[in-house]
Amino acid sequence: MERLKINTPFLIQRTQASGLGLLASLTAMLLSTGCAIKVNKALEVTTGSTTTTSTGSSAAYTAVCSGYTEPTPDFTINSNGDTSDAVAGDGICDDGGGNCTLRAAVEESDGMGGGMTIKIPAGMTITVGSSIQFVSNLAIFGGSQTTSIVSGGAAVRVFNSSNAGTDFEFHNFTIQNGSSASNGAGISATGGNLSFSYMTFSNNVSTADGGALSLSNNFASLDPVLSITCSTFNGNSAVSGGAMVGGVKTLTLTDVIFTNNIATFIGAGFYFGGANTAATHTLNRTYFEGNTNATGTSAALAFDGSNPIAATITNSTFYSNSANGASVLYTDNNTTTHFYNNTMLTNSGVAGPSAIFTINTGGTFNIANSILWDSSGPANICSIAGTMNSLGHNIFEDSTNCSTDASDIATDPGLGVSAANGGFTKSIAITASGAADGGADSAYCPTADQRNYDRAATCDIGAYESQ
Numbered sequence: 073m074e075r076l077k078i079n080t081p082f083l084i085q086r087t088q089a090s091g092l093g094l095l096a097s098l099t100a101m102l103l104s105t106g107c108a109i110k111v112n113k114a115l116e117v118t119t120g121s122t123t124t125t126s127t128g129s130s131a132a133y134t135a136v137c138s139g140y141t142e143p144t145p146d147f148t149i150n151s152n153g154d155t156s157d158a159v160a161g162d163g164i165c166d167d168g169g170g171n172c173t174l175r176a177a178v179e180e181s182d183g184m185g186g187g188m189t190i191k192i193p194a195g196m197t198i199t200v201g202s203s204i205q206f207v208s209n210l211a212i213f214g215g216s217q218t219t220s221i222v223s224g225g226a227a228v229r230v231f232n233s234s235n236a237g238t239d240f241e242f243h244n245f246t247i248q249n250g251s252s253a254s255n256g257a258g259i260s261a262t263g264g265n266l267s268f269s270y271m272t273f274s275n276n277v278s279t280a281d282g283g284a285l286s287l288s289n290n291f292a293s294l295d296p297v298l299s300i301t302c303s304t305f306n307g308n309s310a311v312s313g314g315a316m317v318g319g320v321k322t323l324t325l326t327d328v329i330f331t332n333n334i335a336t337f338i339g340a341g342f343y344f345g346g347a348n349t350a351a352t353h354t355l356n357r358t359y360f361e362g363n364t365n366a367t368g369t370s371a372a373l374a375f376d377g378s379n380p381i382a383a384t385i386t387n388s389t390f391y392s393n394s395a396n397g398a399s400v401l402y403t404d405n406n407t408t409t410h411f412y413n414n415t416m417l418t419n420s421g422v423a424g425p426s427a428i429f430t431i432n433t434g435g436t437f438n439i440a441n442s443i444l445w446d447s448s449g450p451a452n453i454c455s456i457a458g459t460m461n462s463l464g465h466n467i468f469e470d471s472t473n474c475s476t477d478a479s480d481i482a483t484d485p486g487l488g489v490s491a492a493n494g495g496f497t498k499s500i501a502i503t504a505s506g507a508a509d510g511g512a513d514s515a516y517c518p519t520a521d522q523r524n525y526d527r528a529a530t531c532d533i534g535a536y537e538s539q
């Protein structure tokens with residue numbers, strides 16, 4: 073027996089005075105404090121003179137996205153104005169009137185050769201009159217993901233990283249209401265290493281491509297890297313890549329939400345090509361809900377590489393997305409997709425050629441341990457001009473025109489509603505003892521589920537592991 077010492081005030085309800093009930097309460101309490109918990113041992117509980125020992129639990133859980141840790145800023149914004157720095161490169165962020173605006177801080181950073189770290193306080197909304205442009209490496213963070221806001225005022229692009237290969241990182245603030253007639257209304261970037269966490273991108277509208285972000289690799293020497301964690305893209309729109317578009321060598325999305333993004337051609341969530349060499353794109357614990365592409369292909373995501381892309385998508389939920397065709401995924405040239413332990417519910421196509429998946433010529437799509445339930449639209453669930461391989465243990469309510477394996481089934485897994493079940497994203501619970509419970513091939517199960525609960529040795533089909 074290992075003992076756990078709790079220093080935080082903690083109320084235990086009488087009705088939960090059982091080992092496993094208490095474990096659930098402890099987990100909820102520790103999560104609320106931002107702590108991580110992993111309990112694999114039996115739990116001993118003493119109430120008065122009575123000691124109860126649980127039999128242990130498989131509910132091993134590691135908290136994700138439990139808060140941004142601020143670095144020490146070089147400049148802290150003290151004005152939500154939009155004036156320029158008086159003397160760029162003198163080490164002082166000041167517009168000449170005592171104001172350190174975001175624009176002045178970025179100009180000062182560039183003036184010093186880059187590399188500065190800038191803080192936007194909580195409770196500050198900055199509406200820029202023209203794009204904030206920078207040419208050298210930069211870090212910007214906010215005091216609050218929701219109340220540190222940089223807005224394009226529905227009139228201009230918000231940020232423009234115009235020098236090829238510039239590295240930058242944005243954390244813990246909101247970029248909203250960018251507007252551009254060219255690619256990237258929230259951010260336009262060229263090459264470089266981009267890192268975002270605890271960011272919200274909302275309602276950025278490009279009448280070209282990439283509502284929130286456009287990342288160009290249009291230079292032979294550039295192989296952009298994009299890493300995003302604990303962030304949300306909501307209500308962004310563009311022709312292609314409603315939230316994001318570009319060419320990326322290494323793409324890593326972990327705990328990222330895409331909701332209500334819109335495209336009219338390809339990829340309401342995102343449309344990514346590769347790079348000048350082989351690329352690796354990895355999505356884990358991502359969530360796509362309510363993204364739409366009424367006239368084009370793919371409401372959630374699309375890959376199309378001129379060089380090979382190895383894409384791996386795990387522990388992700390696709391819920392109520394709608395496209396003319398391929399409401400979940402489209403791939404084209406040179407993309408090999410590994411699609412394991414994902415859940416798809418109530419996604420719809422309009423006219424086709426597919427309701428859920430389109431694998432075009434040159435694309436290879438490997439699927440295992442995934443649930444596809446209650447879709448609607450065209451008769452063909454899949455449109456396969458490339459190669460689709462079912463590696464088995466999927467639940468397809470309908471698999472018309474898809475490739476399937478003998479171990480795939482069509483039994484109702486008893487999905488719940490999409491809900492906050494723990495973790496950063498919402499997820500869709502399965503019915504314990506239902507068709508999905510313990511039905512997966514462990515060779516393809518990730519070690520934890522969409523909520524970051526450990527998976528059982530005999531793991532479940534879909535993004536959610538019942539405990």
Ligand SMILES: [Ca+2]
Pocket residue numbers: 157158159160161162163164165166180
């Ligand atoms: Ca200055």
Ligand SMILES: [Ca+2]
Pocket residue numbers: 509510528530531532537538539
């Ligand atoms: Ca299970």
